[in-house]
Amino acid sequence: MKLNYLALTGKPLMAAALFSAFALSSCEKNIEGPEAVATANAVSSDAKQYGQPGVNYVANEVLVKFKAGTSATARGAALSRVNGQVAETILTKAMQRAGEKEAMLLVRTPLAAAEAIGRLRGEEVEYVEPNYIYTHQATATDPKYTDGSLWGMYGATTSPANQFGSGAATAWAAGHTGSASVVLGIIDEGIQFTHTDLNGQVWTNPFDPADGVDNDGNGYVDDIHGWDFDGNNNTIYDGGSNGGTDDHGTHVAGTIGAKANNGAGVTGMNWSTTLISCKFLGRRGGTTANAVKAVDYLNDLKSRHGMNIVASNNSWGGGGFSQALSDAVTRANTANILFIAAAGNGGSDGVGDDNDAVASYPSNLPQANVIAVASITSAGAKSSFSNFGATTVDLGAPGSGIWSSTAFNIFEAYSGTSMATPHVAGAAALYAAQNPGASAATIKAAILNSATPTTSLTGKCVTGGRLNVSGF
Numbered sequence: 001m002k003l004n005y006l007a008l009t010g011k012p013l014m015a016a017a018l019f020s021a022f023a024l025s026s027c028e029k030n031i032e033g034p035e036a037v038a039t040a041n042a043v044s045s046d047a048k049q050y051g052q053p054g055v056n057y058v059a060n061e062v063l064v065k066f067k068a069g070t071s072a073t074a075r076g077a078a079l080s081r082v083n084g085q086v087a088e089t090i091l092t093k094a095m096q097r098a099g100e101k102e103a104m105l106l107v108r109t110p111l112a113a114a115e116a117i118g119r120l121r122g123e124e125v126e127y128v129e130p131n132y133i134y135t136h137q138a139t140a141t142d143p144k145y146t147d148g149s150l151w152g153m154y155g156a157t158t159s160p161a162n163q164f165g166s167g168a169a170t171a172w173a174a175g176h177t178g179s180a181s182v183v184l185g186i187i188d189e190g191i192q193f194t195h196t197d198l199n200g201q202v203w204t205n206p207f208d209p210a211d212g213v214d215n216d217g218n219g220y221v222d223d224i225h226g227w228d229f230d231g232n233n234n235t236i237y238d239g240g241s242n243g244g245t246d247d248h249g250t251h252v253a254g255t256i257g258a259k260a261n262n263g264a265g266v267t268g269m270n271w272s273t274t275l276i277s278c279k280f281l282g283r284r285g286g287t288t289a290n291a292v293k294a295v296d297y298l299n300d301l302k303s304r305h306g307m308n309i310v311a312s313n314n315s316w317g318g319g320g321f322s323q324a325l326s327d328a329v330t331r332a333n334t335a336n337i338l339f340i341a342a343a344g345n346g347g348s349d350g351v352g353d354d355n356d357a358v359a360s361y362p363s364n365l366p367q368a369n370v371i372a373v374a375s376i377t378s379a380g381a382k383s384s385f386s387n388f389g390a391t392t393v394d395l396g397a398p399g400s401g402i403w404s405s406t407a408f409n410i411f412e413a414y415s416g417t418s419m420a421t422p423h424v425a426g427a428a429a430l431y432a433a434q435n436p437g438a439s440a441a442t443i444k445a446a447i448l449n450s451a452t453p454t455t456s457l458t459g460k461c462v463t464g465g466r467l468n469v470s471g472f
Contacts, residue, residue, distance in 0.1 A: 055130075055132065055318070055319050055320045056132070056133045056285075056318065056319070057113055057130035057131055057132045057133055057288075057319060058113070058130070058131040058133060058287060059112065059113060060108055060109055060110065060111070060112070060113065060116075061087070061106060061107065061108055061109070061113065061130075061131040061287075062082075062084075062107050062109065062113055062116050062117055062120065062128055062129065062130060062131060063104055063105070063106060063107070063127075063128065063129050063130070063131050063288060063289060063322075063324050064078075064079075064084075064104070064105045064107050064120060064125060064127075064128045065102055065103070065104045065105070065125070065126045065127050065128075065323075065324070066078075066102055066105075066124055066125055066126060067102070067123075067124055067125065067126045068101060068102050070124040074124045075124070078120055078122060078124055078125065079107065079120075081119045081120065082107070082109040082111050082115075082116040082119050082120055083109055083110055083111070084107040084108065084109045084116070084120075085107065085108050085109070086105050086106070086107055087106045087107065087108045088105070088106040088289065089103045089104075089105055089106075090103055090104045090105070090106065090289060090292065090293065091103035091104070092219075092292070092293060092296035092297075092299075092300065093218055093219060093296070093300040093304070094295075094296035094297075094299035094300045094303065094328070094331050094335075095296060095331070097299075097300070097303055098331050098334065102126070104289075104292070104324055106131065106289050113130050113131075114130075116128075117129065117130070127323040127324070129288070129320075129322055129323060129324065130288070130319070130320070131287045131288050131289055132287065132288045132318065132319025132320065132322060133284070133285045133286070133287060133318060133319065134280075134281065134285055134286045134287070134288075134291060134316045134317060134318045134319060135281070135285040135286070135316065135317075135318050136188065136189070136248045136281060136315055136316050136416075136418050145160075145169075145260075145266065145267050146160070148160045149266075149403045149413075150266060150267065150403055151164070151165050151378045151398065151401070152165050152166055152168075152255075152378075152397075152398030152399075152402055152419075152423055153165055153166060153168045153169050153267065153269070154166075154167075154168075154169050155167035155168075155169055155170040155470050157170065158170055158173070162378055163380070164376060164377075164378060164379065164380040164398070164454075164466065165378075165398060166269065166397065166398060166423050166426075166427065166467045166468065166469050167467075167468045167469050167470030167471075168269050168426070168427075168430070168469055168470075170469075170470035171430060171469050171470060171471075171472045172260075172271070176430060176433070176434050176472055177260070177270065177271040177272060177433075178257070178269070178270025178271055178272045178273045178429055178430055178433045179270075179272055179273065179432075179433035180272045180273060180274050181274075181308055181433070181436075182270070182273055182274065182308055182310055182429045182432045182433050183203065183273075183274045183275075183276060183307055183308050183309045183310065184256060184257075184273065184274070184275055184276070184309070184310065184311050184312065184313060184425055184428070184429050185226075185275075185276045185278050185294075185297075185298040185309060185311070185312040185313070185337075186249060186252055186253055186256070186275055186276065186277055186278060186312070186313050187278045187280060187291065187294045187295065187298075187312050187313065187314050187316070188248060188249040188252055188277075188278070188279065188280075188281055188313065188314075188315055188316065189245070189246045189247070189248045189249030189250075189279060189281045189282075190228060190235075190236040190237045190238060190239075190245075190246035190249050190250075190277055190279040191225075191226075191236060191237060191246065191249045191250050191253045191275065191277045191279075192237050192239060192243075192246060192250045192405070192406075192407040192408060192409070193225050193236065193237060193277070194237075195250060195254075195405050195407070195408075195409055196262070196264045196265060196405075196409050197254055197258040197259050197262070197264055197265045197266060197267075197268075197405045197411075198250070198253055198254060198257070198258060198259070198275075198405055199259075200259070201253070201257045201258070201259060201268075201272075201273060201274070201275055202225050202226075202253070202274075202275050202276075202277065203225055203226065203274050203275060203276045203277075204224060204225060205223055205224050205225070207305055208220075208221075208222060208223055208224070209222075210222045210224055216304065216305070218297075218300055218301070218304060220234070220297070221234070222234045225276070225277055226276045226277030226278055226279065226297075227277075227278065227279070227294075227297060228277075228279040229278065229279060229280040229286075229290040229293045229294050229297075230279060230280055230281065230282035230286060230290055231279075231282065236277040236279050237250075237277075237407070239407040239408060240408070241408050242408060243406065243407035243408035243410070244407070245283065245407070246279070246407050247406040247407050247412070248281070248315070248414075248418065249277065249279065249281070250404075250405050250406050250407050251402075251404040251405060251406050251412070251414055251419070252313055252315050252404075252418065252419075252421070252422045253268075253275050253277075253404075253405065253422075254266055254268055254404035254405030254406075254411075255268055255269065255402065255404045255419065255422035255423060255426060256268050256269055256270060256273065256275065256313065256422045256425055256426040256429065257269070257270045257271075257272075257273040257274075257275055257426070257429070258404065258405055259271065265405060265411045266403055266404055266405060266411055268404075268426060269422075269423060269426025269427060269429070269430055269469070270426055270429050270430055270433070272433075273426075273429050273433075276298065276301070276309070278294035278295075278297055278298060278312070279294075280293070280294045281316060285318070286316065288319065288322045288324055288325055289324075291325055291328075291362075292324050292325055292327075292328045295312065295325070295328040295329060295331070295332055295339075296328050296331065298312055298332070298335075298337060299328070299331045299332055299334075299335045299337065302335050302336075302337060303335060308432070309335075309337055310336075310337065310338060310428055310429060310432045310440070310443060311337060311338035311339070311340050311425050311428040311429070311440075311443075312332070312337060312338070312339055312340065312425075313340055313421055313422050313425035314339060314340060314341040314342065314362060314363075314421065315341075315342045315416075315417070315418035315419075315421045315422065316342065316362075316418070317341070317342060317344050317360055317361060317362060317363060318361075319361055320361065321359065321361055321364075322361065322362075325361075325362060325365075326365055326367070329362065329365050329367050329369070329370065330367055332367075332369055333367045333368060333369040333440070336369075336439055336440045337369065337440060338369050338370075338371060338425075338428055338440045338443060338444060339362070339365070339367065339369050339370045339371070340370075340371045340373065340421055340424050340425045340428065341362050341363035341365075341370060341371070341372055341373065341421065342363060342372075342373055342416070342417035342418050342420065342421040343355060343360060343363050343372045343373055343374045343375075343386060343387040343388065343389065343392075343393045343417050344360035344363060344386075344387040344417060345385045345386065345387065345416050345417055345418075346385050346386070346387060350384070350385055351384060351385065352374075352382070352383070352384065352385055352386040352387045352388055353387050353388075354387070354388060354389055355372070355387050355388065355389035355392040355393055356389040356390055356391050356392050359392070360387055363387075363392070363393070364389075364392050368440075368441065368444075369440050369441075369444070371394050371395075371424060371444055371447065371448075372389070372392060372393045372394050373393070373394065373395065373396070373397050373399075373417060373420045373421045373423075373424050374386045374387065374388050374393050374395070374396040374397070374399075374417060374420065374457070374460065374461055375396065375397065375398075375399025375400060375415070375416065375417045375419065375420040376396040376397065376398060376399060376400070376420070376454070376456065376457070376466055377399075377400040377401075378398070378400065378401065380454055380455070380456060380466075381456045382396065382456040382457060382460060383399055383400045383415065383416075383417075383420075385415070385416065385417075386399065386417055386420070387417065388457075388460035388461060389460070389461065390459050390460065390461065390462070391462065393460070393461040393462065394448055394461060394462045394463060395424070395447070395448060395451045395457070395461055395462070395463045395465055395466060395467055396420065396454060396456075396457045396460075396461060396465070396466040396467070397420040397421070397423040397424050397466060397467040398419070398420060398423055398467070399415060399416055399417055399418075399419045399420030399421075399423075400415045400419075401413050401415055402414055402415065402419035402420075404419075423467055424447060424467055427447050427467055427469045427472065428443050428444075428447065430469055430472045431443050431446050431447065431469070431472045434472060446472070447467070447469075448462070448463050450468050450469070450471060450472075451463040451464075451465030451466060451467065451468060452465045452466050452468040453465045454466045
C-alpha cells in the first residue's frame, strides 16, 4: 500500500512511498529510501524467495526458539548449519512470569534469511522465522475542535456535528472525559511528550527514578516515560526541536489523549489519561524482535506493579504470521490487556484488501484480546485505502483526514487505518474510566456491541458498523 505523506502545516511537503508489509497500518513513512538501501544489514529482503510476496524482513537475521531440554551440543550444531551467531537472547520478564524458560534468540547469519530458516528447521527447534519489518502508513492534509476539523470526535447531535464521528463529544457532555488512572501503551514510534497538547498526559515512571539504576528490576534502566526498543535507550523522543521523527507516534497519542480546553490545537478521545511510549519503530521501521519486547514491556508493568493498563495501540503492520509475536499477544491476553490493531492500508495499489482472503498481521492474530480496526471517511464511506474483512476486521472508525498533534509542537492531518485505531484505543480508555475494573473482554464487548450499523461496512467487518462511544 502506498500513500503520500503531505505535511501542510509549516513543514516541507514530502512524498514518502509507503509499503504495507507490517505497515503501521495507516500512517507510514518511507523505509525503503536511499538511506535504507545503502545499509545492507538493516534493509529488508524481498520475501518472494520466502514464499510471501510483499512481506519484508531483515535480510540476514532469523528468530529461533529451541525446544525445552535441547542440549547445548544440539543447539550449537543447529546454529553451525547456518554459521549463525546469537546477537541477542530475548527472555522478557513477561515470558519468565508466564513460565517460559527457553529464550528467543536473534541469530545473525551470512545466509539469506529464507535459506537459514530451511537449514534450521529440525526436531530440536520449536520455531524459526524471519525478523519481520513493520512500518506505519499515513497521508497528511487545523487544529481546533470548534472549527469543524475534528470530525472524528463529533456525534450526530453535537456542535459541530458529524453523524459518522465517534460520538466522543456526546460522552464528554455527560461528564465522561477519561481518567489519569487508566493507562494505555502506544507501541509505535516515540512521542513528543513535551508537546503543547500532550505535556502531562505521558506516563512518568514512579518506580524507577532517573538515577542510572534499574530500581524496579524490569531490565530497563531509568525508563522514565517508557522505552525506545529500536535504539535500546530511555529516549522516547528523538525529533529534537525540528521534528521530522516520531510524528506518527505523536499523532496517535494526540487522538487518544490530547489535552482539552487549553486553547491549543486538538483534543483527544480522553481529556485525561496516561500514555506509555513503547517505541519500536525507527527510521527504517521496526522488527518482530523489538515488537515482542514492547508488548511484553506492558505485560510486565501490569503484572509487576499492578498498573491499570487496559490496552495497547498498534497502528502498524507488514509481515507474515509470527509465532513469537503471537505468543506475546497471548501473554497480553492473560494480563487482561487489549491489543487494538490497524487492519492495514491495502497493497501497492493503495486500494484496501480483504483480510479474510489474505491475512494482514498483526490485526489478523486470533487471540480474544485483539480488536482489528478499519477506516471510514467523514461521509461514512469505507476509506478507499482501508483493508476490510467480514470475519477478521471488527469495526470501522474515523481514519481519513484526522487532525492531531505532531512534532515539533504542531498539528497535522493524516489518513489511514493507523489513525482509525487510536479512536478505538481511546474508546477503550473512555469506557474503562467509567467502569473501573472492567475486563478486557467486557471492554471489547462494549465497543463492538455499541457499533452503529453503517452501509459501507455491511459485510466488510464483524459488526458491520462504526465506532460509537456516545453512551460510554
